[in-house]
Amino acid sequence: MRIHLYIPCFVDQLFPKAGMAMVEILEKLGHTVEFEESIACCGQPAFNSGYWEEARKVAARTIEGLESAETVVIGSGSCGAMIHKFYPELFKETPLSEKANALAAKTFEFSDFLVRKLGVTDLGAKFPHKVTFHDGCHGLRELGIKNQPRQLLSHVQGLSLVEMKEAESCCGFGGTFSAKFPLISSAMGDVKCTSALETEAEYIVSSDSSCLMQIQGLLSRQKKPLKTIHLAEVLVSR
Amino acid sequence: MEATVMNDSKDLILRRIREALKTPAPVPGGHDYSHAETTPSRPKPELDNFRQWLPKVENDFNSQWSLVTKSFNALKTDFGLLDSPTQLIDFVQELQRSENWKRIAFHRGALVTPVVDSLQTEKIEIKSGYDCQDLEKCEVGITECDAIIAQTGSILITSRSAGGRGLSALPPHHLILARPSQMVSDLPAAYELLYQRYGKDYPSMISFITGPSRTGDIERIVVLGAHGPKKLTVALLKD
Amino acid sequence: MSATYAQDFKENSGRMSQDLTHRAVIKKALNAYELKRDENRSKYLDWQEARQAAAEIKWEAINHLDRYLLEMTEKLEARGTKVFWAANAEEARNYVIQLSQEKKVKSIIKSKTMTSEEIHLNSALEKLGYDVIESDLGEYIVQLNDEPPYHLVFPAMHLTRTQIQAIFKNKLGSNTSDQPEELTMVARDIMRQKYLTADMGISGANFGVAETGMISITENEGNARLTTSFPKIHVALMGIEKVLPKLGDLALFLPLLATAGGGQQITCYNTMIGGPRQKEEVDGPEEFHLVLIDNRRTELLSDTEQRDALHCIRCAACLNVCPIFKSSGGHSYGTTYQGPIGSVITPHLRGLQDWKHLSSASSLCASCTDVCPVKIDIHHHLLHNRRNAVSQSPVWWEKILFIGFSAVTAFPSLFQASLKVARFFQPLHGFIKGSILDPARAWTQTRDLPEIPAKSFRQQWKQRS
Numbered sequence: 001m002r003i004h005l006y007i008p009c010f011v012d013q014l015f016p017k018a019g020m021a022m023v024e025i026l027e028k029l030g031h032t033v034e035f036e037e038s039i040a041c042c043g044q045p046a047f048n049s050g051y052w053e054e055a056r057k058v059a060a061r062t063i064e065g066l067e068s069a070e071t072v073v074i075g076s077g078s079c080g081a082m083i084h085k086f087y088p089e090l091f092k093e094t095p096l097s098e099k100a101n102a103l104a105a106k107t108f109e110f111s112d113f114l115v116r117k118l119g120v121t122d123l124g125a126k127f128p129h130k131v132t133f134h135d136g137c138h139g140l141r142e143l144g145i146k147n148q149p150r151q152l153l154s155h156v157q158g159l160s161l162v163e164m165k166e167a168e169s170c171c172g173f174g175g176t177f178s179a180k181f182p183l184i185s186s187a188m189g190d191v192k193c194t195s196a197l198e199t200e201a202e203y204i205v206s207s208d209s210s211c212l213m214q215i216q217g218l219l220s221r222q223k224k225p226l227k228t229i230h231l232a233e234v235l236v237s238r
Numbered sequence: 239m240e241a242t243v244m245n246d247s248k249d250l251i252l253r254r255i256r257e258a259l260k261t262p263a264p265v266p267g268g269h270d271y272s273h274a275e276t277t278p279s280r281p282k283p284e285l286d287n288f289r290q291w292l293p294k295v296e297n298d299f300n301s302q303w304s305l306v307t308k309s310f311n312a313l314k315t316d317f318g319l320l321d322s323p324t325q326l327i328d329f330v331q332e333l334q335r336s337e338n339w340k341r342i343a344f345h346r347g348a349l350v351t352p353v354v355d356s357l358q359t360e361k362i363e364i365k366s367g368y369d370c371q372d373l374e375k376c377e378v379g380i381t382e383c384d385a386i387i388a389q390t391g392s393i394l395i396t397s398r399s400a401g402g403r404g405l406s407a408l409p410p411h412h413l414i415l416a417r418p419s420q421m422v423s424d425l426p427a428a429y430e431l432l433y434q435r436y437g438k439d440y441p442s443m444i445s446f447i448t449g450p451s452r453t454g455d456i457e458r459i460v461v462l463g464a465h466g467p468k469k470l471t472v473a474l475l476k477d
Numbered sequence: 478m479s480a481t482y483a484q485d486f487k488e489n490s491g492r493m494s495q496d497l498t499h500r501a502v503i504k505k506a507l508n509a510y511e512l513k514r515d516e517n518r519s520k521y522l523d524w525q526e527a528r529q530a531a532a533e534i535k536w537e538a539i540n541h542l543d544r545y546l547l548e549m550t551e552k553l554e555a556r557g558t559k560v561f562w563a564a565n566a567e568e569a570r571n572y573v574i575q576l577s578q579e580k581k582v583k584s585i586i587k588s589k590t591m592t593s594e595e596i597h598l599n600s601a602l603e604k605l606g607y608d609v610i611e612s613d614l615g616e617y618i619v620q621l622n623d624e625p626p627y628h629l630v631f632p633a634m635h636l637t638r639t640q641i642q643a644i645f646k647n648k649l650g651s652n653t654s655d656q657p658e659e660l661t662m663v664a665r666d667i668m669r670q671k672y673l674t675a676d677m678g679i680s681g682a683n684f685g686v687a688e689t690g691m692i693s694i695t696e697n698e699g700n701a702r703l704t705t706s707f708p709k710i711h712v713a714l715m716g717i718e719k720v721l722p723k724l725g726d727l728a729l730f731l732p733l734l735a736t737a738g739g740g741q742q743i744t745c746y747n748t749m750i751g752g753p754r755q756k757e758e759v760d761g762p763e764e765f766h767l768v769l770i771d772n773r774r775t776e777l778l779s780d781t782e783q784r785d786a787l788h789c790i791r792c793a794a795c796l797n798v799c800p801i802f803k804s805s806g807g808h809s810y811g812t813t814y815q816g817p818i819g820s821v822i823t824p825h826l827r828g829l830q831d832w833k834h835l836s837s838a839s840s841l842c843a844s845c846t847d848v849c850p851v852k853i854d855i856h857h858h859l860l861h862n863r864r865n866a867v868s869q870s871p872v873w874w875e876k877i878l879f880i881g882f883s884a885v886t887a888f889p890s891l892f893q894a895s896l897k898v899a900r901f902f903q904p905l906h907g908f909i910k911g912s913i914l915d916p917a918r919a920w921t922q923t924r925d926l927p928e929i930p931a932k933s934f935r936q937q938w939k940q941r942s
Contacts, residue, residue: 440751455661
């Protein structure tokens with residue numbers, strides 16, 4: 001299958017390892033991976049801040065850049081939700097409406113794509129660590145992804161998954177929210193970190209790098225030994 | 239009374255509503271996720287269909303009885319299932335002895351009257367013109383009811399079936415006398431009963447009572463007897 | 478003006494977020510609720526379909542509101558109820574005041590009604606010398622403590638038993654232990670005579686019923702039953718959006734409200750009232766007045782996108798799951814309706830520019846929408862409020878920022894260049910990190926920034942091919 005891999009801007013700049021891991025996985029499964037360099041951002045920051053007009057300009061380039069793509073896979077529930085869920089709303093009653101809907105229909109979050117679309121759950125990975133999983137809110141509640149990453153983790157050799165009590169609670173990132181209301185955001189993150197620490201896991205795994213940035217930011221500041229890692233990176237570990 | 243002539247804004251509000259409703263709103267559920275978006279054909283959201291979604295209740299009496307007693311126990315409703323009128327009287331007299339009732343309040347009814355007649359206490363009959371201060375001094379209010387709901391362990395009363403509004407709310411102990419045949423399966427059945435029994439002329443007050451009065455307003459810790467009865471007892475006389 | 482509400486919120490919520498004692502109190506209070514809610518929800522044959530059905534019923538009611546309100550009020554009036562339609566808070570308050578004056582009312586007992594908080598009824602009545610007492614235990618506690626309810630359904634959940642013991646000691650002179658049982662009995666004893674001697678009882682209404690002309694009150698304590706049984710005059714306050722088409726609809730809504738709101742299968746008392754004392758009834762109020770309140774609900778009604786916010790049954794389930802609420806606390810909002818639903822509707826009820834900050838104060842985690850028993854699209858409406866606020870009056874520096882952002886992303890080379898500049902400066906960031914010179918201060922006050930890797934994904938991708 002020809003797969004267009006959509007790399008969110010913060011993955012591109014801050015977490016390229018996660019992006020490269022996705023490339024590796026998809027290619028190993030025998031698919032052709034493409035990457036559209038002209039796309040910089042899905043437009044979510046502007047959209048979430050209420051600047052829909054500006055967001056449309058950014059998003060229009062994504063829509064056009066991906067028009068010829070067969071299938072789009074995104075390594076982030078958050079950007080995945082933006083395209084799958086919010087593009088149709090953002091472009092409603094505009095000339096790009098149909099194209100936005102078409103893009104939404106062929107766009108999949110990474111773990112969801114592997115499990116539901118490709119039917120793959122065992123990637124032959126080995127990661128001999130105790131981990132806990134953080135459900136990114138957009139993946140979980142906008143896209144309904146809950147079991148897919150867990151199915152993938154269950155086939156990783158040596159890995160033991162311990163669920164934290166607050167697995168489904170928000171990490172407090174929320175994009176610009178984390179800068180607009182840093183204290184509320186950090187308090188939310190603390191709840192998450194405390195719950196993760198209770199599991200005595202070595203790693204917090206998630207499908208969303210932005211959540212992991214928030215969680216890691218707090219953990220590092222508090223000098224906690226718990227580390228964060230993107231799901232794709234776990235799945236390429238040997 | 240002047241208040242009645244105080245101009246209200248009925249016309250203005252209705253005008254605003256009608257103006258607003260000129261544009262239709264999308265039907266609910268549109269924001270549900272999923273790639274394969276199919277709109278399932280659903281049963282109409284009306285009384286007959288609620289049972290498909292609400293907690294399940296079996297049809298036979300025994301299952302319903304076991305469900306209702308489970309709820310009674312969970313919600314601290316005392317109950318007794320009594321074989322004969324004599325047993326019912328014994329049951330109530332035993333309550334009277336153990337709680338040392340000096341004054342009881344009641345309304346007349348097929349089940350209540352013989353029981354109350356058997357009690358040796360001061361008795362306040364609740365009828366038009368009663369003094370609420372007299373009722374306040376009673377240790378127990380004895381009433382009948384319209385139905386018992388198996389699903390929730392609720393008792394359905396109305397101002398007509400249970401001696402008005404205050405009798406079942408003010409005394410610290412509310413004793414309900416009923417028949418097992420008054421049990422209905424669930425809330426939808428209870429509403430069916432209300433339609434049938436009162437459809438032409440509803441009592442001014444209808445209430446579902448589920449357990450003794452309770453509060454969780456202090457640290458979410460349950461305390462019984464916040465304002466209404468501290469104790470709720472259902473005595474069922476077999477048919 | 479708007480700066481004040483927004484600043485107050487930012488300050489108060491920031492302070493509360495760092496208050497670990499507060500957070501522990503709220504967490505403890507909600508833990509028990511969550512367990513019971515999940516247990517009772519699991520008993521439903523299909524909770525999701527029950528929600529859908531409830532949403533459809535509310536949709537029907539709200540989208541034919543004129544018809545159902547008329548049906549309800551005609552039925553009520555036919556049995557002796559006086560219905561008053563109040564376009565705004567002032568009309569509603571004035572009606573109650575005028576009624577109290579004409580009937581020579583002295584003391585008033587109230588059962589819980591958020592609508593009366595919304596129209597600030599207590600202070601208006603107290604100013605005129607009326608003795609107004611809240612009978613719901615939680616409401617009574619916050620009334621004694623001279624503060625607004627902290628939460629729609631659990632008004633005093635922020636207070637510990639020790640604090641409540643102190644309030645009772647200071648305000649009532651009571652000498653009890655801090656046991657919840659004992660404290661509850663103090664309130665019970667005080668209230669009993671009030672029910673019997675008050676001239677007027679004021680209640681809210683959780684639902685109105687069009688088909689049979691009734692209101693329905695959901696409660697646990699029995700205070701609403703007593704409030705509506707003994708005083709000669711009963712006044713019920715009800716927002717116009719509370720009406721349901723059919724009496725039988727309550728067979729779904731009563732358990733739904735109890736489970737979502739209190740974690741119960743059904744609350745202790747669910748009482749439907751269809752008028753004053755009727756002929757051949759032994760007691761009940763001589764007069765029953767229903768005050769129907771618009772107070773800008775029709776403005777929300779005219780917003781088709783957010784019209785479903787009027788489906789709200791005020792169960793407060795969205796507050797109970799909201800991480801913003803749990804961190805910020807109910808009082809930080811400065812609104813009658815706190816939490817996610819409050820953030821959605823307050824801009825409609827009190828002005829978008831003054832209250833838009835509440836819509837920004839959300840990570841959009843969607844827990845609220847997920848839990849809402851009538852499927853209001855709560856967190857998306859926060860996005861809609863943000864968009865509407867911007868199109869009404871954009872914040873100049875944000876506008877410049879996003880125009881710049883949109884321009885930069887139009888040219889991938891420019892975008893890459895700007896990121897390279899950032900990359901170049903990152904090692905210098907250490908010198909100013911956390912200081913007021915730090916552009917990332919909002920982040921770095923409490924969090925570390927990730928290290929920027931040597932090569933971006935793009936660069937690595939290019940090198941591969």
